[in-house]
Amino acid sequence: MKVKEYTLKDLLVIKNGKDYKSLCTGKTPVYGTGGIMTYVNDKLYSGESILLPRKGTLDNIIYVNGDFWTVDTMYWSIINTKEAYPKYLYLYLSLLDLSSKDSGSTLPSMTFDSYYSVPIKLPSFDSQKEIADFIFQIHAKIDINNKINIVSESVVKTLYDYWFLQFDFPNEEGKPYKSSGGKMVWNTELKRDIPEGWGAENLMNSSLCEDIKAGVDYFETKKYLPTANVNGENITDGENISFDNRENRANMQPIKNSVWFAKMKNSIKHLTIPKSSDWFTDKYILSTGFQGFKCNKYSLSLVHCIVNSNWFENYKDILSHGATQEGVNNEDLKNIKFPVPTGQTLYTFSKIVQPLLERKFSIIRENQELTSLRDFLLPLLMNGQVTVR
Numbered sequence: 361m362k363v364k365e366y367t368l369k370d371l372l373v374i375k376n377g378k379d380y381k382s383l384c385t386g387k388t389p390v391y392g393t394g395g396i397m398t399y400v401n402d403k404l405y406s407g408e409s410i411l412l413p414r415k416g417t418l419d420n421i422i423y424v425n426g427d428f429w430t431v432d433t434m435y436w437s438i439i440n441t442k443e444a445y446p447k448y449l450y451l452y453l454s455l456l457d458l459s460s461k462d463s464g465s466t467l468p469s470m471t472f473d474s475y476y477s478v479p480i481k482l483p484s485f486d487s488q489k490e491i492a493d494f495i496f497q498i499h500a501k502i503d504i505n506n507k508i509n510i511v512s513e514s515v516v517k518t519l520y521d522y523w524f525l526q527f528d529f530p531n532e533e534g535k536p537y538k539s540s541g542g543k544m545v546w547n548t549e550l551k552r553d554i555p556e557g558w559g560a561e562n563l564m565n566s567s568l569c570e571d572i573k574a575g576v577d578y579f580e581t582k583k584y585l586p587t588a589n590v591n592g593e594n595i596t597d598g599e600n601i602s603f604d605n606r607e608n609r610a611n612m613q614p615i616k617n618s619v620w621f622a623k624m625k626n627s628i629k630h631l632t633i634p635k636s637s638d639w640f641t642d643k644y645i646l647s648t649g650f651q652g653f654k655c656n657k658y659s660l661s662l663v664h665c666i667v668n669s670n671w672f673e674n675y676k677d678i679l680s681h682g683a684t685q686e687g688v689n690n691e692d693l694k695n696i697k698f699p700v701p702t703g704q705t706l707y708t709f710s711k712i713v714q715p716l717l718e719r720k721f722s723i724i725r726e727n728q729e730l731t732s733l734r735d736f737l738l739p740l741l742m743n744g745q746v747t748v749r
Contacts, residue, residue, distance in 0.1 A: 361483050361744030368453075369476035371444045372437040374412065377430030378404065390429045393417050403427040408446040410437050410453065415469045418458045423450035435475070445485055447492035451738060452480060483744070491741045494748045498734045505723045505730075506594075512716045513668075519713065520665035524698075527555050529705050547699070554699045561700045563666065564693045568659040568700065569619070571690070572652035576613040576645060578603045584611075587622035587649040590629040595724055601645060612646035619663045620650045623688045632664040634718045639725055651688070658706050661713035666698055 380390050386401025393416040411422040412435040422434075423446065430436045439446045456478065458470065482488060523529035527544070528536035537555060538544065544553035549560040564571050584598040614620075616637050622629040631650070633640060646652070655663050701709075740746045 361487065363481040363483050366443065366480045366482060367476060368478040368480055370440065371449060371480060371482075372410065372439045374435045374437050374472050374475055375404070377414070377432045377434045377436060380429055380431060383429075388427045388429055389424075390431065391422060391424070391434050392431045393420050393433050395420070395422070397431065400429055402429065404429045405436060405438075408439060408441075410439065410446065410450050411435065412437065412453075412475055413470065418468050418470060419454075421450065421454050423447060435470075435472075443485075444480075444482060445488035445492055447496055448482070448488035449480070451492055451495060452482075452742065453478075455739060455742070490748050495734055495738055495741070498730050502727050502730050505727050509720045509723050512720055516661075516665060516713050516716055517668070519709070520662075523705070523709060524662070524665070524701070527699075529701070530708070549697055550699060555701070557702050559700045560697045562694050562697050563653055563663065564690060566700070567656070569653040569655045569663050572612065572615065572618060572654050574612055574648055576603070576611045579645070582645045583643055584647070585644045586647040587624070587629050590622070590631050595631075595728065597728075612648055612650050612652055614641045614644055614646050614652075615654060616641060617655050617657075617660050618652050619655060619660065619667050620646065620652045621667045622649055623651050624649060630664075630668050632660065632667075632717055632721070634660060634714065634721050636718050637721060640721070651693070658703075658710040661710045661717060662701075662706060664713075664717060 377391075380398070380400050380402075383400040383402050386399055388400050388403045389396045390398045390400055391411055393413045406427045408423075408425045409428065411424060411428075411430055413420055413433065414435050415433045425446075428436070439449065458474075458478075459468070483491075522536070527538040527542070531537045531540060531542055533540075543556040545556050546552075547554045547558075547560050554560070561567060563569060579602070581600055581602050584601045585595070586598055589596040589598050612620075614633055614637075616633060616635050618633045620631040620633070653663055653667070700706075737746065741748065
């Protein structure tokens with residue numbers, strides 16, 4: 361594959377981001393080095409652009425197409441579309457290690473000149489388009505999968521709200537229980553009315569689940585998964601570890617039918633592992649930054665919803681050590697109690713929600729496979745070792 365050599369200065373013009381705080385809320389995304397920060401009612405530019413970090417994480421290069429705004433830690437660019445296909449140039453830049461160009465001291469940073477001096481090799485425009493459009497089909501599938509999971513989670517949260525917060529689960533006639541006059545009784549532990557026959561329990565000592573203790577059995581090699589590697593609908597592999605080099609660490613063993621959350625206040629992450637999870641339990645060891653609960657046959661769906669609620673906002677008044685504490689400990693969990701339904705209500709809720717959780721986990725796995733496929737093919741395509749044809 362024939363290529364032509366450039367510097368980045370030949371292919372785009374870099375522009376500074378601006379402060380957005382004087383703007384009103386709108387539909388235009390505002391990008392920083394961590395991604396979308398908020399939405400405003402104005403734009404810096406509209407069209408295809410490559411966003412380049414000025415300070416902070418230098419590998420978070422972003423492709424956009426449409427209205428956008430960037431803050432002052434993120435450059436934006438006008439691309440020379442006569443020479444470079446924007447999507448291809450974005451993919452090319454995303455493969456580079458820019459650390460050697462870093463002009464910062466304690467905080468990584470890049471100047472215009474640092475970027476402009478980056479050497480670039482491009483094939484013909486048609487080849488650029490062919491390769492980039494192929495890779496972006498994979499991106500599009502991952503994006504669709506993420507949207508499916510977001511919608512599924514929204515459905516689950518709505519059902520949880522109606523059934524377990526408003527107590528309008530279906531009664532024997534299929535009508536909403538509380539709204540249809542279902543009997544409510546005062547619960548002294550919860551200090552509120554709950555449906556007749558329901559109880560109050562915590563997650564540490566419950567008919568729903570049991571605490572998962574730290575420590576693992578012997579294993580050969582697995583991927584280490586810290587809480588930072590769980591982000592919404594995505595799970596990013598950590599380093600390879602073995603039992604021998606982690607023997608003295610109190611790792612957590614992921615198991616089927618379990619729910620996990622990150623214990624630190626500023627790291628609110630959740631992970632639900634349903635029954636169809638052999639690939640996950642065989643592959644990973646979890647950080648002790650996670651707290652895990654082993655669920656019974658029908659409780660996974662409800663525990664998933666409880667753990668996905670906002671712990672610190674909803675329960676900060678009853679935490680044993682106050683709202684300023686950075687993490688949740690076992691005593692906190694004993695003090696946080698929830699309404700627990702009758703077996704029939706729990707069974708019916710599980711029958712509805714469990715398939716959605718199974719599908720969500722399946723999509724997470726599919727996205728990992730698609731990401732691995734993309735990461736494997738992209739450098740081969742760009743080096744001409746394989747072709748789209």
